[in-house]
Amino acid sequence: MISLRGNGLTLEDMRAILYQNKLVTLDNQAIEEVQKSRKAVEAIVKEGKIVYGINTGFGKFSDVSIEEADVHALQLHLIRSHACGIGVPFDEIVSRAMVVLRLNALLKGFSGIRLEVLERLSFMVNNRIHPVIPQQGSLGASGDLAPLSHLALVLIGEGFVWMDGKHVPSIEIWKKHGLKPIVLEAKEGLALINGTQAMTAQGVVNWLESETLAYQCEWIAAMTMEALHGITDAFHPAIHEARGYPEQVGVAQRMLEWLEDSKLVTKQGDKRVQDAYSLRCIPQIHGASWQVLAYVKEKLEIEMNAATDNPLIFENGKVVISGGNFHGQPIAFAMDFLKIGIAELANVSERRIERLVNPQLNEGLPPFLSPQPGLQSGAMILQYAAASLVSENKTLAHPASVDSIPSSANQEDHVSMGTIGARHAFQIIQNARRVVAIEAICALQGVEYRGTHLMSPALLEKWHEIRLFIPSIKEDRIFSEDIEKMNNYLIKETAGRKVLQV
Missing domain, CATH: 1.10.275.10 (Fumarase/aspartase (N-terminal domain))
Structure with a gap:
């Protein structure tokens, strides 16, 4: 209770x-x-x-x-x-x-x-x-x-x-x-x-789903690191402490935890000196999105406990003041910021998908992860779908809060459009989760080609869990169904996760 x-x-x-x-x-x-x-x-x-x-x-x-x-x-x-x-x-x-x-x-x-x-x-x-x-x-x-x-x-x-x-x-x-x-x-x-309870209610759901998704992006990115023989030196604590952002430090630490005892990742110089940004800069990019989540969390928890109607009654009715606490500008800004933070998680995820499927970038994996390149397309169109969602998110990420239309005969001559921002943020989250789901499907296949016995124990556990409902790609099939199954798996985790004190 x-x-x-x-x-x-x-x-x-x-x-x-x-x-x-x-x-x-x-x-x-x-x-x-x-x-x-x-x-x-x-x-x-x-x-x-x-x-x-x-x-x-x-x-x-x-x-x-x-x-x-x-x-x-x-x-x-x-x-x-x-x-x-x-x-x-x-x-x-x-x-x-x-x-x-x-x-x-x-x-x-x-x-x-x-x-x-x-x-x-x-x-x-x-x-x-x-x-x-x-x-x-x-x-x-x-x-x-x-x-x-x-x-x-x-x-x-x-x-x-x-x-x-x-x-x-x-x-x-x-x-x-x-x-x-x-x-x-x-x-x-x-x-x-x-x-402001409509925009704030949608904002609360947005945040809870986004926080879960941000964590999920990390283990999925870690599995991609394994599939691409990624270089873990980029996650060394000294690098991130030298910059000083605690969120960045946290991502790097969790990436190393996911990759602990992996035989698939490499050190700089083993295969190459450095990785592309979508791998090397995971702590910097994901960490910045965690900074957005921290900002949005602060604003939501203030607004969740705010008196936002009008007029407000003070001193047992001696003072009744008509003000403007109903104006949604703080949440409008927060939701627009959240849109950018989550859209970026999808942006970088799609770039990792491209590296997994592109034979010029995927470190010797089959072209498009296909079991029979040419006869079977494999994950080719999975990347198309991710690119489409990422592009749609760029449109949805346009800030709603920069707009205002006067109402009530110009008495209410500036408005926040915060509820539009919150609704668009929710759409971005749904799109982003499906992009990340596609990365997971591709990463699962990539590590399978490398040899699952070489995976980190933590990621191998994830691999076995997901293979129960998403089988290995032995033949082309309707991948839309796989995307939705993976999406549903990811969204179910929202209910049980404890909120991180970001």
Whole structure:
């Protein structure tokens, strides 16, 4: 059970909630702060004070006062009108993350929402009630209005939820559990939808998958080193300590651990003096991507625990401030940076694939790793597929955050496009993993030609494990199936890995 309190939620906690189905509970101190904040909102309504989002319109309509009798209708209209999501839904795991993060943010006690609403969000997490939330339609400020409105629809008995891979009306789920939909009170609709939880939820999933992939790139690159008789001197600790980046030092150390006792790798001068950059510079290149992951981790764990709605309520309602914490610029930058870091892991992986299959570069391996060069194409088109994915990633890596389009009659005249960045980062990760999967398939075949009895014990264990579902290339076959099998093997590791403190 993970206690949510609006502070201290980590990516390790999120892995447990998302992938290991850990339950959540509400911290008692946080509950007290939530109740104080709610009393402040009720006092504002009763006294008739004009406060944005409580008894005014929204966006450009902020100067329109709303009568107390219309406060309920205001919240309902807000949710319905803002539910303008478009396109394919977010993956269910992202939807789950979105509910958790919105709940955690509201538990900070600055939003004026009732405990009843937060208890229902907690119930949704613990009973795996995940809203169907279209991916497109958010500008990333004022927060993720459209996606979060689809989340809020479920609370009021509208919209859809996931059930066994299908979309089911939320009202049916509440009937099944013997519960009635929530009737939103003053400010609660705005508190639910004004935040960055769509981009952050997708960002959390992105990071968890990226961190796993970054590790996997290392053992796969190490197996490529064996297949190409790579020179391990380039991983000597002194080289990397001389530069000083801890991430680079870490990659070099782990590469040596994977290659320990290998009879296939070489020392400088045995076969050649130095390797190409895609082998020699693995610690420098991969290490730089680990630096990106460290930056993104820091920003995500701040945002996961941030109050990002508007207005925020302080000092028991004495101070209510309309600000801009919903602006997604920090996460927009982080997601754009993540795109570059992961795209580069795929870029260098594709270059190693080329070295494995190219007879002019592969140190005597069969051309394209073919069992019968000429009659059979072997891994020729595997490299084509990797090149295609790498090229697509270069387009997706264009930063979303450099764009902005004014909205709400120019009241909201600069937006972050952070959710677009997060979505594109996810696409890059899926492409990159398949590139790395292709490298693994080629490396497996390469070391087999060299002699698996000469492999390092650690990599030989991997070779035997993967050969259970990806057989040796004895004859041309439909390699698309192999790529997906390898991809699925890699993605399953995301659930069990402990987050590295980068």
